[in-house]
Amino acid sequence: MIYPRVIGVFKVIQLSVNGQIQRVEPGVDLARLLEKLELSGKRVAVEMNGEIVPRSRYAGTRLTEGDALEIVVAVGGG
Amino acid sequence: MNAPTRLAEQLADPLRIAGRAYRSRLLIGTGKYRDFDETRRAVEASGAEIVTVAIRRTNIGQNTDEPSLLEALPPSRYTILPNTAGCYSAEDAVRTLRLARELLDGHDLVKLEVLGDPDTLYPNVIETLKAAETLVRDGFKVMVYTSDDPIVARQLENIGCVAIMPLASLIGSGMGILNPWNLELIIGNAKVPVVVDAGVGTASDAAVAMELGCDAVLMNTAVAKAQNPLLMAQAMKKAVEAGREAFLAGRMPKKLYSASPSSPAAGLIPPKVA
Numbered sequence: 001m002i003y004p005r006v007i008g009v010f011k012v013i014q015l016s017v018n019g020q021i022q023r024v025e026p027g028v029d030l031a032r033l034l035e036k037l038e039l040s041g042k043r044v045a046v047e048m049n050g051e052i053v054p055r056s057r058y059a060g061t062r063l064t065e066g067d068a069l070e071i072v073v074a075v076g077g078g
Numbered sequence: 079m080n081a082p083t084r085l086a087e088q089l090a091d092p093l094r095i096a097g098r099a100y101r102s103r104l105l106i107g108t109g110k111y112r113d114f115d116e117t118r119r120a121v122e123a124s125g126a127e128i129v130t131v132a133i134r135r136t137n138i139g140q141n142t143d144e145p146s147l148l149e150a151l152p153p154s155r156y157t158i159l160p161n162t163a164g165c166y167s168a169e170d171a172v173r174t175l176r177l178a179r180e181l182l183d184g185h186d187l188v189k190l191e192v193l194g195d196p197d198t199l200y201p202n203v204i205e206t207l208k209a210a211e212t213l214v215r216d217g218f219k220v221m222v223y224t225s226d227d228p229i230v231a232r233q234l235e236n237i238g239c240v241a242i243m244p245l246a247s248l249i250g251s252g253m254g255i256l257n258p259w260n261l262e263l264i265i266g267n268a269k270v271p272v273v274v275d276a277g278v279g280t281a282s283d284a285a286v287a288m289e290l291g292c293d294a295v296l297m298n299t300a301v302a303k304a305q306n307p308l309l310m311a312q313a314m315k316k317a318v319e320a321g322r323e324a325f326l327a328g329r330m331p332k333k334l335y336s337a338s339p340s341s342p343a344a345g346l347i348p349p350k351v352a
Contacts, residue, residue: 045181077132078107078298
């Protein structure tokens with residue numbers, strides 16, 4: 001069991017986003033994370049712990065310690 | 079019906095994939111261009127209506143105001159065909175296309191490719207068959223990249239793929255059509271469109287593919303890595319159209335080892351008698 005870390009006086013949780021560590025406050029939802037990453041309103045798709053999260057559920061999808069997210073876009077390709 | 083009407087109908091001759099009609103029989107990949115502006119202009123010059131894209135992790139915290147590919151090529155104007163380039167297992171390919179469907183608001187026409195190794199990028203047909211089964215069951219309309227093996231092509235069609243896309247030669251090689259005989263076997267058997275995908279190097283390759291009876295051609299590097307991509311895009315458009323018209327027109331039979339004069343033999347001015 002991983003407990004929320006304490007940095008200074010703030011509790012934070014640690015996530016993996018596209019293989020990079022991101023720290024957010026506990027209780028933050030996916031919509032808020034995307035805002036923080038400046039991806040709000042951008043055409044992206046999100047997978048959380050192996051499951052796709054539909055756009056309509058970004059708000060209200062709570063993030064918890066150790067969640068692994070993949071955020072993808074369309075790029076040039078054959 | 080008079081002759082001009084028939085001709086007009088033949089020229090209309092749409093490509094039908096998964097119940098939708100397209101005017102252009104050229105499908106264009108969007109990789110390897112200098113920038114999105116060049117991509118957009120090359121796609122415009124090619125006349126393509128279907129463009130392939132890859133699905134990749136977004137950069138976190140870098141260039142967040144950078145333009146996106148789908149702003150240059152809006153899904154309202156183009157049919158976006160997400161691919162599974164870089165996937166080496168059925169599982170990865172299926173995962174990628176489920177993300178693509180979410181990304182594109184439920185759009186379910188996709189290009190499946192499962193590769194065998196990074197040196198040849200040759201399709202792994204065993205994994206491709208597995209992925210195709212899962213995707214078709216999951217409601218995807220699957221256009222599938224495969225080898226030029228007619229038996230595998232038939233199995234993919236039986237699974238329910240909406241287009242069979244055999245390679246002409248290795249991806250990005252520009253080596254042209256290595257086995258026209260196998261392509262003819264695939265075309266002869268198929269009841270869904272056959273799209274030559276990969277290996278086209280220049281306009282004549284595209285024309286030959288269409289003359290063989292392919293329903294369309296998909297290419298990327300041949301345009302993107304030409305010295306002048308926009309001019310090559312235009313050349314490819316013409317080559318695909320010319321090849322299609324030549325196929326519909328039906329070529330003359332080949333006459334081996336004997337000529338046939340085009341001018342009448344009668345009425346020839348007799349040779350001067352000395």
